[in-house]
Amino acid sequence: MKKASRVFYITFALVILTVLFGVFAPEIFEKVTGNIRAFIGTNFGWYYLTLMALLLILVFVIVVSPYGKIRLGKDSDRPEFSTLSWISMLFSAGMGIGLVFYGASEPLSHFAIQPATAEAGTDAAFKEGLERTYYHWGIHVWAMYGLIALSLAFFQFRKGEPALISSTLKPIFGKKMEGPLGTLVDVLAVFATVFGVATSLGFGAVQINGGLTYLFGVPDEPWFQLLIIAIVTILFVISAWSGLNKGIKYLSNTNMVLAVILLILVLVLGPTLLILNLFTETFGHYLQNLISLSFQSAPLDAENRSWLNDWTIFYWAWWISWAPFVSMFIARVSKGRTIREFLIGVVLVPTLFGSFWFAAFGSTAINTQKSGIDLTGFPTEQTLFAMFSEMPLGFIMSLFAILLVSTFFITSADSATFVLGMQSTNGSLLPSNQIKVLWGIAQSLVAAILLSVGGLTAVQNTIIAAALPFSVVMILMVIALFKALDAEVKLAKPKK
Template sequence: MNLKKEFNPSVFYTTVICLSVLLLLALVFKESFLAVAKSAQIFITETFSWFYILSAAIILLACIFLMFSRYGDIKLGPDHAKPSYKNGSWFAMLFAAGMGIGLMFFGVSEPLMHYITPPSAEPETIEAAKKAITITFFHWGLNAWAIYGIIAIILAFFAYRHNLPLTLRSAFYPIVGDKIYGRFGDMIDVFAAVATLCGVATSLGYGVLQINAGFSYLFGITMTTGMQISIIAIITVFVTLSATSGVDKGIKILSNTNMILAVLLVLFILVLGNTTYLFKSILENTGNYITSFIGDNLNLYAYDKQKDSWLGGWTVFYWAWWLSWSPFVGMFIARISRGRTIREFVVGVLFVPTGFTFIWMTVFGNSAFDLVIGQNFTALVDAVNKDASLALFVFLEKFPLSSVLSGIAIFMIALFFITSADSAAMVIDMLCSNGKDDTPKWQKLFWCVTIGLVAAILLYAGGLDALQTIAILSAFPFTIALMGCMYGLFKALRIDSEKKQTQSVRNLPLNIGSSKRWQDRLKDIIDTPDKDDALEFLEDTIKPAFNEIVDEFKKNSLEAKIVEDKAKSKIHILVGLGDEASFIYGIKLLSSTSPDYADGDNYYRADVYLAEGGQGYDILGWSKPAVINDIIEQYRKHMHFLHRTR
């Protein structure tokens, strides 16, 4: 079964209705709704804090296992697929969508918050400063990116390797099978769409408060609701322009720009600040994070009940927040990660953003400590206690060119929000369009405007806290389901790996398959076959061989047919095997650059491909019996694979 329509009315209209109901509750019954939601959040974090902590640890272990296991060689796409984006753009996009904006807000404020009220040290001491950075690393490090990464792997694996829709419903395919195409799948996509919109709209609302705070601090512009709604309107316009430009233009260009500005800002603070101290701190902070890593991952303060509120307000809150954002960020990362091996993906998603995050948090966090402890700049502590959104701008005041740096910071915050909202609009649009991203522009425009409108309404009516709490509450049922999805992923990976092993031994060396004299074969190596030679081989050898073997399959009561795509110079045999995976054997003519020793600019290959993608060997010049033998051998391997996995 397949979903081919570019618009799913069940998901679209249900998402709009659910969102409208939540908005109504958050606005009309603001205080009582928030009280109930907060009570539910407190109950879950206090009762099931162990579940969040354990789940985050299991997810991280699963990602590390995938990196080192045989499954790491499996591609997120066909075997012959190449990465859709270069490494630089890929890193920039996943970083900007994942947590770029959070670093702007919490880079200075969070280390100082833990310094003022640490969970296990004397407040405002050197020991508290060390512990503060370690905790900040823990909250923003490998665990967060593992949560995003595991969702992205699940979605990319089933979408690009097994042709399921690129929506959250596909993560549940190993558990419920074809039910993902019915109401169950629609319900999952509605859940993901509502959670994404709630999370992004509330983040946009809070981010606008920081932008307004920056304008107020720098230029004396009054912090008013009208000004904040105006900022949301301006950001929404740019989000709309970016979204209608597509990933390759809008999101990619904005993400690359943000990454460049982020690196420059870090370098400015590094050079203009206490450089030697910061380099030492990067090494020591990383060492402290590594040495305390296992203990922090399983620390529930079981022997100190007074720390329950701290754990629920920080670590459990963060894990729930990353989990609530994971359908959105995971889908976006999956969208831009086609063609990468699982090992390459895990290394890129886990360690590159985490490494940059550690540098960022050290440069800003330790510079803040240097100002507070070394220079007695207590105004920074006062700013954090009064309004965390002001902390970054008060911090930058102590550096040369502070106005320029603050202007860059405001610009970066705005760009990060545009990128996040743009990515979210694209993801929601895909959820409502059966995983398609080439949808009509009105759909993208609708979700861009909706995100801005929801943020503005909540900001005006004071309902941001309520919707944010709902987004966090959604993490609990989603985490339970995610554990089942991970089991399904590993089950599917084992089957895929078994099949890869059965295909690993090629049945015929290249020279055995040819019926030509050795003199002719040598001439082919020197001259290399051109397009006419390849087309002649396709007509005179491949098609007759396919016709003969299809007839033989049919004689043995098997459903077999030949499928040809002349536009792409592809042809394959499809053998249906009931409820089990069909057998596909195909040939695709490929043009390649000729080697230096050969004549001509290009030569042609007749590459074999199976259901998993290209197999990397060329059979152009083989005899018809040799081609038939190769098909039979590949069919034998396919049946052996089915036998091993039954």
């Protein structure tokens, strides 16, 4: 523990206090955090919409500008990981479990339960459901992750700064970032990471349990979910101990292979032509309506405004709360790439793959719903398995899905322990195994304890509340990044 920083001890204490609050006063905890979430959604929706849109615009500006030629590292550095392994790790750290958990259920919900503007159950709701799902999981999200990760990677590898959120703010605040102000920024980042990942682990355990219940009739009970968390914790601690170049890399590649196999099975065994035609049209509409979607706040439409608060504003806050973890991990595995290559890879590849994933799974689920089989009667964690049961090889695909959630579960937790170790050891790029294992066990305990008292909703609310102050940190990071990039270009010698 000699290498642990004060960020480690402060955040650990805050995590314990928050968990104790959730355990001993769960109803008060959920009510308080729910009120904070509602306040943020009502009063800061315009802010989140504007922020996410501006971040996307800035990514485009950087890609086409002279900044794009700058390398994340020395000019002689080259990528540490192959492009395929790099992309695989982006998904493992980013949205892996979410793609499986919501792949069928979110488009189905937009179609049959709560459409944005169309009438439920109509063809218009079918198309709109897919387009809104692309929007929530697409280019805005990855542009935000890409820009924050770029800031971290630039200062780490080009400027030799510690791998800390606070280090990226030195162009603005200077040495103050090495004192209490910097500690505050890093504590906020670690706190958001712990609870963000804990919530993801909780969802993963619930879906694995839901699949096993649907297929084999195992108990759908909190104690069984705790058993799942315990087993997976042992596996990802082993992976974390083996290091970045072994455990995370190999498991991430495995994730992508499993995900592609499952996607191909759904495409081939599902309504193939419908999926391909719908993806072509709805993705085109999504791109065509990108500007209007980005700034849609429905100020005079109370019903649509409520939908935006429940979905879009929630998602924007949710993804921002994940930014410290996901962006720091993306930065860590991206040394040696040019800024242009980095941003194009981070933003476009996951957006295209994720959108096609939702087109395949969402179209299949909605087509099944339209055939007269009510999938909305199942819990969210069982929607996917209920859909598979109506398809050829459904049992095999369900087993694949459970395996995929499990491997995503392991790599998400594994990469999170790596990032938490970096952030709580003064930015070390190779945190000690002791610190990583301690954080791994801690985040699993948080997930297990809060699952057992039904506190996952309150945890979601908590990190959404944490996203608001961190969004201000993000703005400062972007300002500092542009200041540093401008200085870098001015210092570069003109080419002859």
